[in-house]
Amino acid sequence: MSPSEPSNTPRVPKRIAAVLINSLKGGVVPRIGLPYITVGRKTEIAALLHDLDLIADGGASFRFLVGRYGAGKSFLLQTIRTHAMGKGFVVADADLSPERRLQGNGGQGLATYRELIRNLSTKTRPEGGALQLVLDRWVANIEKAPDATAALEAQMAPVEEMVHGFDFARIMRIYYTAAGGDDERRSAVLRWLRGEYRTKTEARQDLGVSVCICDDNWYDYLKLFARFLKGAGYEGMLVLIDELVNLYKIPNSITRQYNYEKILTMYNDTLQGKAHYLGIIMGGTPQSIEDRRRGVYSYEALRSRLSEGRFAREGLSDMLAPVIHLNPLTYEELLVLIEKLADIHAGYFGYERRLGTEDLVRFLEIEFGRVGADTHLTPREVIRDFIELLDILCQNPEMVMEELLGSDQFATATSGGASGEAEQPGQRSFAEFKI
Incomplete structure (x- = not known):
């Protein structure tokens, strides 16, 4: 889905959107609004x-x-x-x-x-x-x-x-x-x-x-x-x-x-x-x-x-x-989740969503390309990184996502590919998400 296409995510009331964004960025589970972001x-x-x-x-x-x-x-x-x-x-x-x-x-x-x-x-x-x-x-x-x-x-x-x-x-x-x-x-x-x-x-x-x-x-x-x-x-x-x-x-x-x-x-x-x-x-x-x-x-x-x-x-x-x-969330489920979060974030702060599906896939590729991601990366860390990314892009509209993903903070082992992509049993490669 491109950024200009309409989203299937239901409109989230601002009060609930604020709880969702602030709780998830803080690494805690929100007590309200979970149906808006539940996947898998x-x-x-x-x-x-x-x-x-x-x-x-x-x-x-x-x-x-x-x-x-x-x-x-x-x-x-x-x-x-x-x-x-x-x-x-x-x-x-x-x-x-x-x-x-x-x-x-x-x-x-x-x-x-x-x-x-x-x-x-x-x-x-x-x-x-x-x-x-x-x-x-x-x-x-x-x-x-x-x-x-x-x-x-x-x-x-x-x-x-x-x-x-x-x-x-x-x-x-x-x-x-x-x-x-x-x-x-x-x-x-x-x-x-x-x-x-x-x-x-x-x-x-x-x-x-x-x-x-x-x-x-x-x-x-x-x-x-x-x-x-x-x-x-x-x-x-x-x-x-x-x-x-x-x-x-x-x-x-x-x-x-x-x-x-x-x-x-x-x-x-x-x-x-x-x-x-x-x-x-x-x-x-x-x-x-x-x-x-x-x-x-x-x-x-x-x-x-x-x-x-x-x-x-x-x-x-x-x-x-x-x-x-609990089995780990699949790559597909995480993609759906961060897409929902992107829509909620855009709706709450009142801007048109800029990140398309290719951008979201690229973000997940980098997150799971880190050394040790297969054993240490959890949905909590993925979500916190993604909301931080959305916050920075929202406050700096002149910046593009690739600039952030290519920064030292997001530097990963993907270039060397020595560790391989952190695929989990029963999950498909990110290559299958390519559009």
């Missing part, structure tokens, strides 16, 4: 969408997404997040860190729970902070019933059968009663659900319950919340946890094992039918999962459940397995 990953997305159907039917699922830094794990997680919200799910996401783990004696597990609840999102509140919105919708649905009291008890009955369910149901009844105008008590319930009560004494004084969410029980309350959401009119709950590498980095082996034991608990619950309307997806690097000394596979009970069987091999992956390995 069809098989992975189809597999995860199948999981959503299972969750909506009352089941549960657990998946690992495994890929190198910048390979697209976080992007795929956010893409599924968008799909799930569109299908009526409530989504909670959190990145692990030294302060946020799955298990810990210093509040690290509770910190992860708090982050999940803080990022609680729905279709109408996609940027997080949807806890009160969800509860108010639940109250409104109860009030619409011919017999509100009977409807309330019917929804609480399956919750009360679960671990800690009696206390959770009691908290929900308090919120329902307080919704009539007791803002102080309603705020106390929200604080309790966010895990902000430090002691049971404090919770008892404010709400009359002798329990609070803590490091040891936060996952049980996550399961309760997922079951509650179904009664509140949602399809279920999807929990996204990224940066598992922060568990791999824990220096104390016993602490690491406790965290992996928590993963095993979650995994067993979802596959054995002990959790309902709940999906969990965790993202990590190959090392953080497969390293048998410090990674998830160092916990034998997990390794024996998660490691691939004898039939899986490169190019022949089982998308129904608990671990999904």
